[in-house]
Amino acid sequence: MTASPVLNVIDSAGPAREAALVLVVGNPNTGKTSLFNRLTGMRAKTANYPGITVDLRRARLHLPGRDIELVDLPGLYSLDALSPEEQVAKSALLGELDRLPTPAAVLLVLDATQLERNLFLASEVLELQHPTVVALNLIDAADDVHIKIEVDRLATELGCAVVPVSARTGRGLDDLRQTLGRTISRELPVLQREHPSCTVGCHGCTYSARYEWAERITDGTVQKPESTGQHSAFIDRVLTNPLLGVGAFLGLMLGVFYLIFSLADVPMTLIDEGFGRIASAVDALIPTQPVNRWLWTPVVAALTFAVTGLGYRIAGIRWTSGWLAFAAVTSGLVAVLPAGDFRSLVVNGVIGGVGGVLVFLPQICLLFFFICLLEDSGYMARAAFVMERLMRKVGLPGKAFVPMLSAHACAIPGIMAARVIEDWRDRLVTILVLPLLTCSARLPVYAMVAALLFSDSPAKAALVFVGAYLLGIVAALLTAFVLKKSILRGETVPLVIELPPYRRPSLRNALLTVYDRSSVFVQNAGSIILLISVVLWALATYPKLSEDHLPAEQAAEVAALRVTAETLSGEEADGLYQEADQLVAQAVLAHSFAGRLGRFVEPVFRPLGFDWRINVGVISSFAAREVVVSTLAIMYGMGEDTEGSPLVETLRRQQRPDGSRVFNTATCLSLLTFYVLAMQCLPTQAVTKRETGSWKWAFLQLGYMTLLAYAAALIVYQTTTALGYA
Amino acid sequence: MIALSQMTPGNAVCRHVDGAGSHATRLKRLGICVGRTLEVVQAGDPMILRVVGARIGLSKQLASLVTVEPSANTGSDALADGPATSMQ
Numbered sequence: 001m002t003a004s005p006v007l008n009v010i011d012s013a014g015p016a017r018e019a020a021l022v023l024v025v026g027n028p029n030t031g032k033t034s035l036f037n038r039l040t041g042m043r044a045k046t047a048n049y050p051g052i053t054v055d056l057r058r059a060r061l062h063l064p065g066r067d068i069e070l071v072d073l074p075g076l077y078s079l080d081a082l083s084p085e086e087q088v089a090k091s092a093l094l095g096e097l098d099r100l101p102t103p104a105a106v107l108l109v110l111d112a113t114q115l116e117r118n119l120f121l122a123s124e125v126l127e128l129q130h131p132t133v134v135a136l137n138l139i140d141a142a143d144d145v146h147i148k149i150e151v152d153r154l155a156t157e158l159g160c161a162v163v164p165v166s167a168r169t170g171r172g173l174d175d176l177r178q179t180l181g182r183t184i185s186r187e188l189p190v191l192q193r194e195h196p197s198c199t200v201g202c203h204g205c206t207y208s209a210r211y212e213w214a215e216r217i218t219d220g221t222v223q224k225p226e227s228t229g230q231h232s233a234f235i236d237r238v239l240t241n242p243l244l245g246v247g248a249f250l251g252l253m254l255g256v257f258y259l260i261f262s263l264a265d266v267p268m269t270l271i272d273e274g275f276g277r278i279a280s281a282v283d284a285l286i287p288t289q290p291v292n293r294w295l296w297t298p299v300v301a302a303l304t305f306a307v308t309g310l311g312y313r314i315a316g317i318r319w320t321s322g323w324l325a326f327a328a329v330t331s332g333l334v335a336v337l338p339a340g341d342f343r344s345l346v347v348n349g350v351i352g353g354v355g356g357v358l359v360f361l362p363q364i365c366l367l368f369f370f371i372c373l374l375e376d377s378g379y380m381a382r383a384a385f386v387m388e389r390l391m392r393k394v395g396l397p398g399k400a401f402v403p404m405l406s407a408h409a410c411a412i413p414g415i416m417a418a419r420v421i422e423d424w425r426d427r428l429v430t431i432l433v434l435p436l437l438t439c440s441a442r443l444p445v446y447a448m449v450a451a452l453l454f455s456d457s458p459a460k461a462a463l464v465f466v467g468a469y470l471l472g473i474v475a476a477l478l479t480a481f482v483l484k485k486s487i488l489r490g491e492t493v494p495l496v497i498e499l500p501p502y503r504r505p506s507l508r509n510a511l512l513t514v515y516d517r518s519s520v521f522v523q524n525a526g527s528i529i530l531l532i533s534v535v536l537w538a539l540a541t542y543p544k545l546s547e548d549h550l551p552a553e554q555a556a557e558v559a560a561l562r563v564t565a566e567t568l569s570g571e572e573a574d575g576l577y578q579e580a581d582q583l584v585a586q587a588v589l590a591h592s593f594a595g596r597l598g599r600f601v602e603p604v605f606r607p608l609g610f611d612w613r614i615n616v617g618v619i620s621s622f623a624a625r626e627v628v629v630s631t632l633a634i635m636y637g638m639g640e641d642t643e644g645s646p647l648v649e650t651l652r653r654q655q656r657p658d659g660s661r662v663f664n665t666a667t668c669l670s671l672l673t674f675y676v677l678a679m680q681c682l683p684t685q686a687v688t689k690r691e692t693g694s695w696k697w698a699f700l701q702l703g704y705m706t707l708l709a710y711a712a713a714l715i716v717y718q719t720t721t722a723l724g725y726a
Numbered sequence: 727m728i729a730l731s732q733m734t735p736g737n738a739v740c741r742h743v744d745g746a747g748s749h750a751t752r753l754k755r756l757g758i759c760v761g762r763t764l765e766v767v768q769a770g771d772p773m774i775l776r777v778v779g780a781r782i783g784l785s786k787q788l789a790s791l792v793t794v795e796p797s798a799n800t801g802s803d804a805l806a807d808g809p810a811t812s813m814q
Contacts, residue, residue, distance in 0.1 A: 078755035082748050117757060117778045207754035208761045211778065232781065233767070240774060240783070385783040388772050392785075494785040495772050496752045 019060055019067040020184050021101050023092055025125055026109030027118050028075030029378070029500035031137045033057075034167035035109055036072040037512050039177070044072075046516055047099075054088040055419075057516065063177055065185030070107070071100065077498075079124045083422035093128055105131040105184050112142035112149060112164065113501070115222055119214035120207075122158065131183050132160040135176055139164040141503070147224040154221045168506065232501045236382065240499075245386035252379075253405055260366045260409055261440075267362035275355030279347045286343045300342060301335035307350075315527035341544075345537060353533020356624055357525070357683055360410055363440060364521060365514050367406050367413035372513040374402075376505035380420070381497050388495045394477045395484035395492050397421055400430040404476065407437040408469075411684045412525075415691055416517055423493040429483045431691060432701050435684050436476040436708075438469045441626045442675060448629055449672045451648040452663050464672065471676045475708065524690045525683035532623040532682050538593075540620060545591035547584055554587045582634075589634050594619055608674065608710070609667035609717040611656065618674070625680040665725040670717035678709035728796065730758075731773070731789035733766045738794035740764055745791055756782055758792055 026032035037044065040059035047056045057072045073092055074085035081087040088097065095102035108125055110118040115136075126132060134155075142149065155162040161179045165172035239245050308327040317323055337345065374380050380402060388398030399421045407414030414434045421427040438446075446468050454460035484490070550558065558580045565576035589595050598616035605615050613635040621628035633647050636654060654662040679685070679702045689698040720726070727741060740762050743750050757778035758764065768774040771786035 078751075080748075080751045080755060082752060114779050117780050120755065120757070120778075205754070205760050207759040211757055211759060211762055214778075236774070236781070237768075240768065242770065381783065385772060385774075388783075388785060493752075494749065494787040495783060496756060496758075496785065496788050497783045498756065499774065499781040499783050 018101075019069040020104035022068045022070050022105045022107055022180065022184070023103045023130075024070060024072045024107045024109060025089065025093065025121070026075060026137075027077055027111065027114075027121055029498060030075070030109050030111040030114075030118060031167045032075055032109040033072060034506055034509050035135060035137055035165065036070065037509055038167045038170060038173060040070060042512075042515075044512070044516075046520055047071075054085050055516075055520070056088070056092075061177075063181035063184065065181045068104070068180065068184060076121065078121060084424055084427075085419070086422075093125065093130075103130055105133065105180065107133050107135060107180065108160075109135045109137050112136045112139045113145065113147060115149065116211075116214050116218040119217060120210050123210045123213055126158060126160065132158075133176070133179050133183050134158060134160055134162040135172075136162055136164040137167055140166040140169055140171065145225070147222060150221045154217070157217045157221065232378070232499075235502055236499065239379070239382045240385055242386070242389075245382065246390075249383050249386055252374075256370045256374075257409065260363060260370065264362040264366055268359050271355065271359050271362070275351055275358070279351045279355075282351060283343065283347050286339065286346070288339075291339065296339070297335045300337075301331040304331040304334040311527040311530055314523055316523060317527070341541065344541060345534065349534045349537030350530065353537065353623075354526075354529060356533075356627065357529045360441065361518060361521075363409050364413050365518050367409055368416075368514045368517045369510050371402065371406065371413065371417055372510040373505045375420075376503065376509055378500040378502045381499045384420075384495070384497055385499065392492060394481045396430060396480050397423070397426050397492055398495055399497075400426065400480075403430055403434060404437060407434040407439060410439050410441075411435045411437070411681065412521055412687050413517070415684065415687050416520075418691065423490075425484075425488045425490045426492055428692060428697065429480050429488050431688055432483060432697065432704075433476040433479045435679055435681060435688075435701065435705065436472050436479065436677060438472040438676065439681075441624065441681065442468070444626045444629045445675045446672065448632075448648065448651075449668050449675075452651060452668050453665065455648060468672060468676050471673065471712075475677055475712075479704070479708070520690070521683070521687065525686040528682055528686045529623070536594075536620060536623060539597070540589060540592050540594045542593060543591065545588045550584065550587050554583055558583050585634055586636070589616065589631075607717065608713045609664075609670045609721070611662055613654075614662075614667075614671065618678075621680050623680070623682040625675060625678070628675070660726070666717050666720040669720055669725075670713040673716045674709045674713040676709075677705060677712055679705040727793055729790050730764065730766075730775075730784075730792035730794050731771075731786045733764075733773075733789075733794060733796065734769055735766045737763055737765050737797040739797065740792060741795050742793040743791060744793070749788060749791060753784075753788060753792065756780075758782070758784075763797075764792075764794060 024032060024036050036057065036059075040061060043061075044057045044059040047058050054074060056074075059070050061068050061070050071092065073089040076086040076089045079086075079090050079093070081090040091097045092100055093103065093106070106125060106128070108122055110122060122134070136149065136151065136154075139149075149164070151162050151164055161183065163172055163176045163179050165176050239248055305327055308330055311317075312319070312323060312327070334342065334345065371380075374383070383402055384398040386398070387401040391398050391401055400418070402420070403414040403417040405414075406417050411434045414437070415431050418427050418430045418434070421430060446465055450461035450464040453464060484492070547558075561576050561580040561583070565573045565580070568576065594616050595612075597619055598612040598614075601615050601619075602610075602612045605618070610618065613632070616635050617628040617631040620631040629647070632651065636647075636650050651663050652661070656662055685698045685702060688701055689695050692698070730738070730740075740758060740760055743753055743759055753759070757780070758775070762777055765776040766773060767776050767781065772783050773786065773789055775782045775784055
């Protein structure tokens with residue numbers, strides 16, 4: 001560091017109590033986010049700004065002298081702002097972002113191994129005349145390849161403090177904090193700097209001028225050996241080869257998917273069992289005997305209010321009068337529920353509904369984790385590079401491939417990973433088609449249909465899966481093609497991408513990213529999932545049908561079963577009692593709004609070969625598609641917990657009023673087609689809304705997917721019926 | 727003077743970048759601008775360049791916007807995925 005000449009002293013007597021805003025700026029691949037994570041650790045939060053779809057991570061830091069608010073801006077190559085992320089970074093730097101004050105200082109992160117290139121952005125940022133501290137990151141990597149930088153001289157040239165640091169080892173971080181603290185709390189020197197865009201030989205091209213300036217400064221301050229980057233060059237000869245590269249990429253992705261599915265298995269089982277245990281614990285906790293109304297009502301009201309408040313807190317909803325009224329009305333309604341209904345609401349509605357979605361969280365986290373590792377290692381850029389030519393054929397950039405692949409485990413990480421696509425239109429198209437790809441929540445449905453069609457032949461059943469996956473992929477690519485030709489018309493932005501040197505990814509970074517992104521998911525989807533779970537529970541529960549009012553036929557059947565059961569003992573009796581209970585559950589669901597809705601929409605779905613019971617399944621799986629399996633189990637009198645084959649056997653026996661089978665080949669194929677293509681996932685919708693900044697795109701997604709699913713299932717059913725497979 | 731898209735591996739100096747829109751900006755800000763030395767590391771679509779110390783993947787469509795003047799020593803050692811073009 002040098003004592004640079006102080007030419008301009010700004011009085012820092014601004015709003016002293018507020019933490020000073022410090023923006024972290026730098027090129028992509030400079031380890032900027034690693035440095036931010038090193039400085040802030042778990043204190044960092046993703047700020048949710050209405051109207052901004054770009055994530056800004058921020059954290060408050062105690063520095064000697066003053067507290068600062070450190071904000072990690074998205075990486076950018078220049079202030080031209082060609083992507084939404086760069087636009088936000090630029091606006092923040094210019095103090096034009098409504099939600100952020102003018103920055104008190106800028107922490108400019110430069111890659112010591114790529115100084116000349118990084119100085120391009122530096123020249124633009126320094127011209128903004130904010131008090132600036134340069135963090136010369138990756139200094140250990142520079143040492144390793146014998147790059148020597150004269151830090152003092154660089155500081156003089158740039159006119160600001162320069163601190164060599166290594167985010168990986170933590171070297172220089174104390175110095176960096178000290179320097180930042182001094183820059184902000186002391187006299188805030190703003191230094192006279194040269195303006196490369198005007199002072200250095202202009203060819204009328206500011207870019208050239210800046211690069212000439214960068215070259216001049218690097219020549220004077222950096223000594224490096226003749227050759228660097230051999231190691232990356234060697235690996236790249238394989239990984240960017242048109243054939244080997246694609247092969248390597250597919251192999252790697254296959255490995256990642258294998259890891260995701262095998263690693264996620266244990267936590268998914270744990271979550272599933274955990275929620276089951278919570279449900280039974282809560283079930284046992286709720287008194288079965290009538291409780292004093294005066295005690296019950298306030299306690300339940302307070303509990304509901306607390307849960308609603310928790311939901312608001314997670315979703316970041318403020319307590320406006322409208323939301324307060326909503327919480328109060330909800331609490332009042334829940335408090336007057338009979339104890340039995342309350343039990344069912346808590347156990348089936350809330351715990352069951354939330355658990356059903358959270359069970360996918362391990363897969364989501366693992367995907368975030370691997371995507372982050374691949375990005376940090378520098379490999380992602382190569383993947384985009386090798387997939388570019390293939391993807392261009394459907395009008396999407398190469399960078400869309402990794403999101404599309406991720407969506408085969410879960411659409412949510414895929415949609416978030418679409419942020420790497422700079423062009424807004426390309427990104428939007430990718431997001432819109434991602435949910436068509438087969439995610440793991442569809443697998444239970446595929447498994448059911450495959451078993452219905454070919455329980456005798458595993459090979460044929462496997463064909464069902466392959467067909468469903470292919471249908472999803474073809475539908476996604478065709479839809480992307482059509483969208484690019486119609487409402488999101490525009491040229492696909494051709495590839496120009498930095499292929500950063502390969503680096504060992506940081507586990508710490510990956511874990512923080514997982515934490516960060518999964519909290520974003522829970523925040524955005526959590527409260528909606530809760531709300532819809534309760535609504536769907538209510539639809540399936542009300543209006544209630546007490547056992548005394550069962551339709552005559554079922555009442556007789558139930559009574560007969562119970563009478564027989566009384567004459568027996570042990571397992572046989574239990575079995576009959578259970579069968580009777582299942583009959584009751586079936587009648588209750590048929591009587592509910594959901595059941596009535598299923599009958600009401602029967603004419604709509606009849607051309608697809610669905611009967612009203614299947615319709616109830618379709619309705620109940622509106623928020624989460626895998627629910628259809630358990631709903632069908634109830635609708636066909638199987639009880640909820642039935643595993644695979646007995647359900648399939650029962651379903652196969654079902655007959656239509658005319659005596660034909662309900663689940664014939666045509667209906668099975670039509671049902672499969674419908675579930676491949678239909679939206680049926682509220683968390684995905686919530687994330688689409690978040691990433692695109694508007695419900696408009698989420699509704700468009702829902703609309704076109706529903707129409708597509710309906711039309712395709714209609715064609716499949718009518719064709720197969722006409723061919724005689726009914 | 728030839729279009730960058732026609733280059734075989736080797737060095738060239740960038741003489742002109744066509745167009746004014748965001749395509750040209752994308753190129754220029756990564757160092758593909760007048761006066762910089764561009765080293766074609768791997769030809770094809772997309773191609774790999776080495777510019778200002780970094781490797782850049784570039785589609786043919788964009789490469790055709792760039793006019794370059796191949797350096798004299800281009801050709802024989804073209805396939806060598808060579809040392810960084812030193813700017814010093």
